[in-house]
Amino acid sequence: MKQAELVIIGGGPAGLCAAVSAASSGAKVLILERNNALGGQLVKQTHMFFGSEKQYASTRGIDIPNILLNELDKYKENVEIMTDCTIVGMFEDGVITVIHKEDKYFKVKPEAVVVATGAFEKSLVFPNNDLPGIYGAGAVQTLMNVHGVKPGDRVLMVGAGNIGLIVSYQLMQAGVKVVGILDAAPQIGGYLVHASKVRRMGVPILTSHTVKEAIGTDCIEKAIVCEVDNKFQPIPGTEQEFDVDVLCISVGLTPLNELLAMRGCEMKFVPQLSGSVPVRNENYETTVENVFAAGDITGVEEASAAMVEGYLAGLCAAAKLGHKSDDFEEKKADYIKQLDSLRAGPVGEKILSGIEQILVK
Template identity: 85%
Template sequence: MAERNKNLGGQLVKQTHMFFGSEKQYASTRGIDITGILLNELNKYKENVEIMTDTTIVGMFEDGVVTALHKEDNYFKIKPDAVVVATGAFEKALAFPNNDLPGIYGAGAVQTLMNVYGVKPGNKVLMVGAGNIGLIVSYQLMQAGVEVAAILDAAPRIGGYLVHASKIRRMGVPILTSHTVKSAIGKEFLEKAIVCRVDDKFNQIEGTEIEFDVDVMCISVGLTPLNELLSMRGCQMKYVPQLSGMVPLRNENYETTIENVFAAGDTTGVEEASAAMVEGYLAGLCAAAKIGHMTDDFEERKNDYVKQLESLRSGPVGKHILSGIEQIVIKGEQYV
């Protein structure tokens, strides 16, 4: 197992909110605590797992060789029987004048500062994006004593759960839908933000500008699958808007178009962390079976994971995700 950070856990290590889902997806458990649960499970099999932290996978080649770089000075090669790529996703940026001023962060960076290192990113924040991440991080900012001036979203309605939005509104924070950032103002760091309304085609409407005195702008406008390694390996990729970007074609066992190369989690399409964890279990189970390590209860466990995913994708958002998955799943030799 290779991880470029110093510790395992990915995004979970900075998620202090409680998860939704069912008991099997650790509902009502905080992300930071789920990390410990998963690590304890992994430690049960430590004789069979070599964990390499501070290790970046820098290449996957057509001869099956995987190249790794440990702590920037130890370059080595691995020749695995199978690979599971679970590299997650990266934050999308937003284009506007002066969007590179210090004080303008992605939501993940703000979570890292606050929840991992205990550092306030600033004193007054404008949150851009009213999806679940934007709403949750706004609440966490207020818990840390940071004022949230407003939350805005270019869409005509919020994208996050109403339970999160209601909590924010009760604390007096305005949520401005059909608004976007027009520009950022500042010399050495962010001092002001200018926002304005947009029409139904997301064009800015002149004369609707609002000025906010803020020293932090938090950009939370979605994620894009991080799968350059899959492209490098030669996996067939497809742009699927419902899955937030380029994703690998795969079969029902999460195996890509390159034999014994599997993918799971946000690298196959951006969803909630609960779905990513279940996909990880499923891809690992199928990868092990493919190289001769099928468990006695393989079918039972596989069916259970599939049912968990069906439950997680049962709502309106899930329907949207499923319409994307239908475009990438290989059934037999046909692409759906």
């Protein structure tokens, strides 16, 4: 069995920040990442980030992993990174089981763990939603921005949240025609600056609309959309057809929470946080001692918030293990202040009402 002081599960924005914060405090950190490279979703975010300077605002997401890895490199004697590691279990005795490179199985028992597994995409139910050409927005971004492959020529985007709007813009940057953006909600969910950006390129945004069905034989050829009423029920006679070869689904994310549930952490379904999330204290420690969580797994938000949560959880996990840096209180107060400020506006209201339900004092 492998020994470790602090295991961080997931090398995305939250996990990397947790690692920087814990390693700089003096904790020995082992990062376990499922993919073959670190960065999580950051590696496909070609747009500039919002927030303030401390959350790398106005830096492109794709450039943030390197900033964090350079930071991590300063404490390299405290850091071990293992990629291609799928965590298959977290057990009550603290043992974590891992499959490495698909064929090696090992166990690790750390003194503490930060779970930063992120979130996964929700889907949408409609007839023929399994036709080739119907993608999640994450897959479209991976094809385009990681592999340089155009997903198709004519795209209908479903979802006018930030991801739907941003991916539409990136599709147009890649030379793909976006025929429209739908959302079942009566209002655009994402930042309106993003909406205005795609709108002034001539892309219609149809709120109170949903996909009725996809049509095609070998792959999608048409999408039938219709208007919905204020109870999200289709209004007969409002159908419209779009000729498309890609239907991109961007209807939100939900926390990737299985490991925490398996470990026995108390979980709660909180719609404002987009799914089942761990009950936690202000240090981002769950109801199981020395099991911390950070990032989208604690509630789906922007990556800027995930990074600050990572810094905070890593700092507190290290302190719990006896690595309390001199400026612990100062840093902790700063991270809490940053999170408060990211959530202070109208966008944060929903998140704050969700956090209220899972925060134990």
